[in-house]
Every structure is written in C-alpha cells, then in structure tokens.
Amino acid sequence: MRKVALKVAYIGTDFHGFQRQPDVNTVENELINALKSADLIDNLKDSGYAIAGRTDRGVHALGNVISFRTPEDVVINQINDQLPQSIRILAKAGVPFGFKPRYAKSRHYRYVIAGKEDLDLDKMEEASKILEGTHDYSNFSKRSERNPIRTIDEIKVSKKDNILIIDVIGESFLWNMVRKIASVLFLAGNDDMSIDDVRKFLGPSGNASITPMPPEGLILMDTVYQDVKFKYDDYAREKFLKALGEEYLYNGTIASVEKVMMDGLGE
Incomplete structure (x- = not known):
C-alpha cells in the first residue's frame, strides 16, 4: 500500500x-x-x-x-x-x-481581466499592499465565517498585452475571498474606490458588501507543500x-x- x-x-x-x-x-x-x-x-x-x-x-x-x-x-x-x-x-x-x-504551505491564485485598458495600475498596486499581511477578512467572504483571520503573503498586479493579471498568494483563503480582492482592486484601478475606502474593508467592523468578480477569470495556479516534490x-x-x-x-x-x-x- x-x-x-x-x-x-x-x-x-x-x-x-x-x-x-x-x-x-x-x-x-x-x-x-x-x-x-x-x-x-x-x-x-x-x-x-x-x-x-x-x-x-x-x-x-x-x-x-x-x-x-x-x-x-x-x-x-x-x-x-x-x-x-x-x-x-x-x-x-x-x-x-x-x-x-x-x-498546504501556500496556494497561488491568479485572476485575469481582459479588455480593460485604462486602469490605474499604480493605484491598484498601492491598494494591493494594503490588503497584504494578516488581517480580519470578514468583508471579503461570508459574515458567518468562524475564523476570518487569514494571511496573504503577496499580491502582485501586472499587465501583459491587454490582459490584467492579479496574483494572490497565501496559505489559505475564505470562500470568494480572491474574487472579492480582485473586485476591490479593479474598482480602485477604475477610480470607483479610494485608497481610504480599501483600508475600511479590513477588519470586522461595518456591513461592507463586495460583489465578487466573475468566477470564469479565476485560476488556481498551484498548491505547494513542505517537503513534497511533484514529478510532472x-x-x-x-x-x-x-x-x-x-x-x-x-x-x-x-x-x-x-x-x-x-x-x-x-x-
């Protein structure tokens, strides 16, 4: 066996x-x-x-x-x-x-947005750094989550040709969390949300409602484990x-x- x-x-x-x-x-x-x-x-x-x-x-x-x-x-x-x-x-x-x-030691998700050319990438990058780290992400999932504390190791915003790419890496994520992070970054980049508004989403206070981005743009890129090496x-x-x-x-x-x-x- x-x-x-x-x-x-x-x-x-x-x-x-x-x-x-x-x-x-x-x-x-x-x-x-x-x-x-x-x-x-x-x-x-x-x-x-x-x-x-x-x-x-x-x-x-x-x-x-x-x-x-x-x-x-x-x-x-x-x-x-x-x-x-x-x-x-x-x-x-x-x-x-x-x-x-x-x-897992870490999970890597990538969200892809195509066809949007006029996003403010610098503002999205600034917003992404606010969302990194260990926080209460109650507003990024269901309010009934037993443990909304999560750690995001890295969020990276980049663009290739006409495709915007948002990479999010962390140990574990709440339901819809990555898609809601992508939504907040998109709104910030589209000037529909200020950097101060992004900060207000962190923590348990308020009754914030974030509409997640569509699921079709999300890819689970990899799942990594300590001392486990996969042979492709x-x-x-x-x-x-x-x-x-x-x-x-x-x-x-x-x-x-x-x-x-x-x-x-x-x-």
Missing part, C-alpha cells in the same frame, strides 16, 4: 464546480470515476481520498491536488485516458500516510496545452462572431 498525491488541471467552464454532486457534471465526479476505472481505488473511504480545496463553478486550475492510498502503481496517463480532455493529471508525488492535501509528466502537459489551445480558438471564434453581430446591430 502506498499514498500518492496528484496535481490536477482543468478548464472549469463546463463543470458545476470541483466538488462532487449528484446529477450534475463536476470535476471531482470525473476524477473519482477515472480512479475507479483505472483500478486505483475501490471505496473512497477506505482509500483515504482527500482534496486540497473546492473551486466554484467556472473556476479553472493548474494546480489543485488530490491524494489517496492504493496498492497499485500509479501511472498518470492511465488515469488521463479515462478523463475528458478538459481535465488532466499533470504530476504525482509519493507522500507520507499522514499527508493531508488541505494543509511531459506528455500530460502537452495534451493539456493542446486542449487549452482548442478552447482558446473556440472562444476566440465565438467572441469574433459576437463582435460582428454587435457591429451589425449598430449599423
């Missing part, structure tokens, strides 16, 4: 989130079925199956993590053969039997790159069609 951790990538567009649910298609449903089809697990409880975290409907990942015990040798592409192209196992690592994927599979990475390329071309075509239709209505 051995215990293995797998790094999972997926395009979240067509899934009802990560967590398994009856009667709807989720990433986890597909993963569990693939592990069973590959004869790696039989009973979830007996295998000690566990996950690093749940992502919402529409959210994507390059580095979510699952773990389980199995008597079999784990071959990444035998699992991938049982999965749709939009989900890939990218890497694996042998881990101790006490390993729990939920307790080159073939699996190439296959997922191909799937991403096909999705990009498809969405680009749809966007172009919609633009032409909008232009036609405006004539």
Whole structure:
C-alpha cells in the first residue's frame, strides 16, 4: 500500500464546480470515476481520498491536488485516458500516510481581466499592499465565517498585452475571498474606490458588501507543500496545452462572431 498525491488541471467552464454532486457534471465526479476505472481505488473511504480545496463553478486550475492510498502503481496517463480532455493529471508525488492535501504551505491564485485598458495600475498596486499581511477578512467572504483571520503573503498586479493579471498568494483563503480582492482592486484601478475606502474593508467592523468578480477569470495556479516534490509528466502537459489551445480558438471564434453581430446591430 502506498499514498500518492496528484496535481490536477482543468478548464472549469463546463463543470458545476470541483466538488462532487449528484446529477450534475463536476470535476471531482470525473476524477473519482477515472480512479475507479483505472483500478486505483475501490471505496473512497477506505482509500483515504482527500482534496486540497473546492473551486466554484467556472473556476479553472493548474494546480489543485488530490491524494489517496492504493496498492497499485500509479501511472498518470492511465488515469488521463479515462478523463475528458478538459481535465488532466499533470504530476504525482509519493507522500507520507499522514499527508493531508488541505494543509498546504501556500496556494497561488491568479485572476485575469481582459479588455480593460485604462486602469490605474499604480493605484491598484498601492491598494494591493494594503490588503497584504494578516488581517480580519470578514468583508471579503461570508459574515458567518468562524475564523476570518487569514494571511496573504503577496499580491502582485501586472499587465501583459491587454490582459490584467492579479496574483494572490497565501496559505489559505475564505470562500470568494480572491474574487472579492480582485473586485476591490479593479474598482480602485477604475477610480470607483479610494485608497481610504480599501483600508475600511479590513477588519470586522461595518456591513461592507463586495460583489465578487466573475468566477470564469479565476485560476488556481498551484498548491505547494513542505517537503513534497511533484514529478510532472511531459506528455500530460502537452495534451493539456493542446486542449487549452482548442478552447482558446473556440472562444476566440465565438467572441469574433459576437463582435460582428454587435457591429451589425449598430449599423
């Protein structure tokens, strides 16, 4: 018997989130079925199956993590053969039997905003530094959170071509926390919020309401553990790159069609 951790990538567009649910298609449903089809697990409880975290409907990942015990040798592409192209196992690592994927050293989320050219990046950077550190993030999640204290190690705002990128790194996050951080930074950069307003969101006071940015712009880039080194599979990475390329071309075509239709209505 051995215990293995797998790094999972997926395009979240067509899934009802990560967590398994009856009667709807989720990433986890597909993963569990693939592990069973590959004869790696039989009973979830007996295998000690566990996950690093749940992502919402529409959210994507390059580095979510699952773990389980199995008597079999784990071959990444035998699992991938049982999965749709939009989900890939990218890497694996042998881990101790006490390993729990939920307790990561750090998580890296990236939020992507396309097509907005006139944002004040300097102001966004200033606002991001206010949100770094250890704070009460009650206003960035549900008010009913038992422990709203979290530590953000780094927030980085950058731009590549016409794409704004917000990287957020920390040990753990509240539900919707990253998307609400992205929303506050976007409002600051769009001059719809002052730096003083950003400061007021930290702490438990007030009844602040922050609308999270849409889930489709969020990517779980990586989940990192102390003393765990994942070995990536080159073939699996190439296959997922191909799937991403096909999705990009498809969405680009749809966007172009919609633009032409909008232009036609405006004539």
